[in-house]
Amino acid sequence: xxxxxxxRSKCRVIIDxxxxxxxxxxxxxxxxxxxxxxxxxxxxxxxxxxxxNRVLSERNVSFKKENIIxxxxxxEMGENPTQALxxxxxxxxxxxxxxxxxxxxxxxxxxxxxxAMMAASTLMLGRIPGVGRPTIGAEMPNxxxxxxxxxxxxxxxxxPQHLFEYAVMGSLYAREIGGIDNPSVGVLSxxxxxxxxxxxxxxxxxxxRQSSLNFIGNVEGRDIxxxxxxxxxxxxxxxxxxxxxxxxxxxxxxxxxxxxxxENFTDKLKIWLTRGTLRKALKRLDYQEYGGVPxxxxxxxxxxxxxxxxPKAIKNMVLRAKEMxxxxxxxxxxxxxxxxxxxxxxx
Amino acid sequence: xxxxxxxRSKCRVIIDxxxxxxxxxxxxxxxxxxxxxxxxxxxxxxxxxxxxNRVLSERNVSFKKENIIxxxxxxEMGENPTQALxxxxxxxxxxxxxxxxxxxxxxxxxxxxxxAMMAASTLMLGRIPGVGRPTIGAEMPNxxxxxxxxxxxxxxxxxPQHLFEYAVMGSLYAREIGGIDNPSVGVLSxxxxxxxxxxxxxxxxxxxRQSSLNFIGNVEGRDIxxxxxxxxxxxxxxxxxxxxxxxxxxxxxxxxxxxxxxENFTDKLKIWLTRGTLRKALKRLDYQEYGGVPxxxxxxxxxxxxxxxxPKAIKNMVLRAKEMxxxxxxxxxxxxxxxxxxxxxxx
Numbered sequence: 001x002x003x004x005x006x007x008r009s010k011c012r013v014i015i016d017x018x019x020x021x022x023x024x025x026x027x028x029x030x031x032x033x034x035x036x037x038x039x040x041x042x043x044x045x046x047x048x049x050x051x052x053n054r055v056l057s058e059r060n061v062s063f064k065k066e067n068i069i070x071x072x073x074x075x076e077m078g079e080n081p082t083q084a085l086x087x088x089x090x091x092x093x094x095x096x097x098x099x100x101x102x103x104x105x106x107x108x109x110x111x112x113x114x115x116a117m118m119a120a121s122t123l124m125l126g127r128i129p130g131v132g133r134p135t136i137g138a139e140m141p142n143x144x145x146x147x148x149x150x151x152x153x154x155x156x157x158x159x160p161q162h163l164f165e166y167a168v169m170g171s172l173y174a175r176e177i178g179g180i181d182n183p184s185v186g187v188l189s190x191x192x193x194x195x196x197x198x199x200x201x202x203x204x205x206x207x208x209r210q211s212s213l214n215f216i217g218n219v220e221g222r223d224i225x226x227x228x229x230x231x232x233x234x235x236x237x238x239x240x241x242x243x244x245x246x247x248x249x250x251x252x253x254x255x256x257x258x259x260x261x262x263e264n265f266t267d268k269l270k271i272w273l274t275r276g277t278l279r280k281a282l283k284r285l286d287y288q289e290y291g292g293v294p295x296x297x298x299x300x301x302x303x304x305x306x307x308x309x310x311p312k313a314i315k316n317m318v319l320r321a322k323e324m325x326x327x328x329x330x331x332x333x334x335x336x337x338x339x340x341x342x343x344x345x346x347x
Numbered sequence: 348x349x350x351x352x353x354x355r356s357k358c359r360v361i362i363d364x365x366x367x368x369x370x371x372x373x374x375x376x377x378x379x380x381x382x383x384x385x386x387x388x389x390x391x392x393x394x395x396x397x398x399x400n401r402v403l404s405e406r407n408v409s410f411k412k413e414n415i416i417x418x419x420x421x422x423e424m425g426e427n428p429t430q431a432l433x434x435x436x437x438x439x440x441x442x443x444x445x446x447x448x449x450x451x452x453x454x455x456x457x458x459x460x461x462x463a464m465m466a467a468s469t470l471m472l473g474r475i476p477g478v479g480r481p482t483i484g485a486e487m488p489n490x491x492x493x494x495x496x497x498x499x500x501x502x503x504x505x506x507p508q509h510l511f512e513y514a515v516m517g518s519l520y521a522r523e524i525g526g527i528d529n530p531s532v533g534v535l536s537x538x539x540x541x542x543x544x545x546x547x548x549x550x551x552x553x554x555x556r557q558s559s560l561n562f563i564g565n566v567e568g569r570d571i572x573x574x575x576x577x578x579x580x581x582x583x584x585x586x587x588x589x590x591x592x593x594x595x596x597x598x599x600x601x602x603x604x605x606x607x608x609x610e611n612f613t614d615k616l617k618i619w620l621t622r623g624t625l626r627k628a629l630k631r632l633d634y635q636e637y638g639g640v641p642x643x644x645x646x647x648x649x650x651x652x653x654x655x656x657x658p659k660a661i662k663n664m665v666l667r668a669k670e671m672x673x674x675x676x677x678x679x680x681x682x683x684x685x686x687x688x689x690x691x692x693x694x
Contacts, residue, residue, distance in 0.1 A: 143598065188588055190588070197503075223595075225598065226598065237585070238585055240568065241581075242568060242588065245571055246568075252488065267627065274620070281604045
């Protein structure tokens with residue numbers, strides 16, 4: 001994939017400076033943090049150069065001039081992705097995606113329009129051979145650390161083969177980035193027994209049983225949190241709903257605590273005294289802490305940030321991109337999927 | 348439905364005395380609590396009469412002799428529902444279901460084999476006219492009180508018409524039992540905009556837009572908890588996964604608190620001092636508190652209890668049955684669905 005690029009020592013990262021609710025400010029500040037803290041990266045800011053330079057001069061800081069790449073336009077948060085891609089080839093996102101496609105960069109990071117980022121990555125970079133559908137995962141906190149849930153929104157109405165690919169890519173991600181040795185994989189279902197799934201999940205289980213993955217069979221909704229399984233695969237429709245349900249849990253807890261505090265003064269006082277500790281305990285439920293989520297399966301590193309990404313979140317996205325690059329995750333995905341298509345005739 | 352029964356003043360309730368992990372003990376004790384606390388009910392215990400009488404004599408209490416109905420056999424928790432129903436017509440569950448079918452009782456309650464209870468209720472009692480598929484709901488705690496989620500396990504691969512029926516039944520339940528005036532209804536989806544659902548959910552939305560329900564369109568996973576909507580409908584596969592995910596949240600919180608307590612002595616002390624208050628706040632997340640869940644859409648009141656139901660849970664199931672009976676919920680479901688089939692040609 002990187003045949004035109006002889007030097008793999010430095011990961012070249014594009015930040016869409018115009019993406020997100022606090023652009024270009026947070027993207028520029030995040031880039032500066034990354035430059036200061038992360039070694040062996042070559043960082044580029046793509047976007048309105050006046051806007052970028054204004055942030056730099058206001059903060060009285062400097063950024064390599066030749067690494068600021070001007071783009072005339074911006075794809076806004078609310079725009080229709082497909083239309084925006086067509087009508088704005090001169091947008092920061094499209095210019096950034098073009099640089100990765102042309103092997104002039106290795107990674108594309110954007111906290112902007114999620115749909116546009118997914119579409120630009122898929123259409124401009126193309127899919128890794130063997131991948132029918134790219135996928136976005138979520139790192140769900142569980143009692144062991146993390147459960148990797150795929151897919152949480154790249155696609156609905158997935159076919160069994162897609163779930164199989166999610167499992168292959170998710171396992172590699174959990175191993176290489178999550179540091180989990182031989183991660184266990186389950187298919188989300190209504191019960192552990194065979195036949196407790198729907199048509200797609202049951203067919204996906206059949207494919208996974210024939211694979212060399214550490215497949216443990218059907219798992220239930222609770223197993224995402226109980227630590228029984230490291231990687232869970234499901235259709236994007238289901239995964240997206242679970243992810244958003246999970247994101248709302250802290251708000252419900254806050255409400256339940258405030259209701260309890262109303263009951264009497266002692267409870268109120270105790271909750272007030274413990275508030276800092278509770279906040280600390282619940283921090284892991286704050287999905288925004290993690291920075292962005294990679295779109296796996298496209299020919300290039302593509303990391304999608306939350307619209308409200310902080311400079312720290314942007315920096316974390318750079319760190320993640322570098323780690324994926326250093327471990328050649330995309331090469332490993334291609335290699336792994338090609339083995340299945342050759343040996344097992346599964347693709 | 349109750350044409351053969353002239354006196355509607357007393358709700359006749361069958362308790363499957365042999366259902367659940369603590370049968371017949373908890374069922375008998377629950378029945379005794381109900382008899383003492385609930386007026387205008389006629390309660391029957393169906394099961395092994397020796398076992399029932401042993402509990403009564405051990406506790407030195409009495410129960411109306413003519414309301415103990417002997418059954419030779421029991422459908423065990425792990426049995427295949429369809430096979431068990433066929434091979435054990437003399438089981439407590441089947442005898443109880445037969446009594447409701449024959450209008451000798453109004454409600455069937457069991458904490459036993461869930462699948463067998465669902466199958467017995469559907470096959471023996473039949474469906475209310477206009478119901479293509481009965482449904483089980485979950486009462487999810489949210490920041491307004493409760494969100495009613497249908498379906499959470501009666502059926503996977505639902506058709507759009509099924510989701511429509513869930514909405515009609517769920518709305519009536521939320522209004523009559525939940526006390527919510529003109530409950531809002533949403534279809535679970537990946538986003539609020541049209542087109543963000545899958546094929547089934549989008550088609551269900553079309554049906555619901557034509558209805559007289561208070562339909563607010565697509566809702567997201569977070570909206571189950573944020574209080575934006577009172578009744579949420581989805582396929583049973585999705586609902587079941589969410590329900591079980593939600594059930595595991597308290598366990599995750601307990602873990603996160605224990606991890607935080609390890610960090611330093613102050614946090615540990617604070618969490619220890621607040622533990623009672625926290626338990627109180629999280630009590631609403633304990634789904635077992637509610638007692639059983641009704642199977643809506645069958646011609647008779649059918650309430651399915653948790654396998655580990657306490658006597659209090661059994662008593663709560665009796666209360667729920669009586670409330671559904673007093674408010675003629677089943678008659679209202681039939682009436683409501685028939686209006687749609689006549690006026691709107693939806694069924």
